[in-house]
Amino acid sequence: MKTSALLGAGTLVGSNGFAFGKSGIIDAFTASSEGDEFILPPLPYGYDALEPFIDTLTMQIHHDKHHAAYTKNLNAEVTANKLQGKKIEELLMNVSKYSLSIRNNGGGYFNHAFFWETLAPKGGNPKGTLSDAINKDFGSFQNFKDELSKKAMSVFVSGWAWLIFADGKLKTITTANQDNPIMDIATEKGFPLLNLDVWEHAYYLKYQNKRKDYVDAIWNVFNWTRIGERYLKATNK
Ligand code: MN3
Numbered sequence: 001m002k003t004s005a006l007l008g009a010g011t012l013v014g015s016n017g018f019a020f021g022k023s024g025i026i027d028a029f030t031a032s033s034e035g036d037e038f039i040l041p042p043l044p045y046g047y048d049a050l051e052p053f054i055d056t057l058t059m060q061i062h063h064d065k066h067h068a069a070y071t072k073n074l075n076a077e078v079t080a081n082k083l084q085g086k087k088i089e090e091l092l093m094n095v096s097k098y099s100l101s102i103r104n105n106g107g108g109y110f111n112h113a114f115f116w117e118t119l120a121p122k123g124g125n126p127k128g129t130l131s132d133a134i135n136k137d138f139g140s141f142q143n144f145k146d147e148l149s150k151k152a153m154s155v156f157v158s159g160w161a162w163l164i165f166a167d168g169k170l171k172t173i174t175t176a177n178q179d180n181p182i183m184d185i186a187t188e189k190g191f192p193l194l195n196l197d198v199w200e201h202a203y204y205l206k207y208q209n210k211r212k213d214y215v216d217a218i219w220n221v222f223n224w225t226r227i228g229e230r231y232l233k234a235t236n237k
Helices: 056-080 088-093 100-118 128-138 141-154 211-218 224-235
Strands: 005-007 011-013 019-021 159-166 169-176 191-197
Touching: 056 100, 088 100, 100 191, 100 224, 128 141, 128 169, 128 224, 141 159, 141 169, 141 191, 141 211, 159 224, 191 224
Parallel strands: none
Antiparallel strands: 005 011, 011 019, 159 169, 159 191
């Protein structure tokens, strides 16, 4: 079954019909530009900007080592398989056609670029239509917070919790390893709005085995402006 397609003037359409638009989801760094290499997007803020909730050393290692490694390994695999010139979303929406390395490293590349933009020093609260949708689909912001936190705690070993827009409403889901909801192999697909990295490398230096403390703390630094913009894109408003 054909689950995704490139339509119109380069508009990316996901597996349940939602359009990502020409620019993709992670606006600034979506294309394999720069000589057909995916580039490691710089953090949109300083390494220490999310203190005290996420510590400086964790951000340095997470971005400069982990995300850099996914980027390097993705580029090597893209070159080896002559896949240059495709957007990262395009690779992931058709990931069943490619190697496990594209799934793991392409997923890692996308998920982290998306994660840095999901966070911001002054997170604030959901606003406008997104706030209304959260209240409608979860009952209240607190219910949503409890549900997503519970999902984040339920991820076994390594993976992600997500807020997605699918089938006309908001949903929380989890994915294992570096999988994500735009992949054609995903059991729950949708337009990603927010992601939460629960790999130990995201929190171990500061929180050790206390994932719960990390999950509680990260609510202080979600970038609700950015997440709200993604919601408008997902709903084409
Ligand atoms: Mn990570």
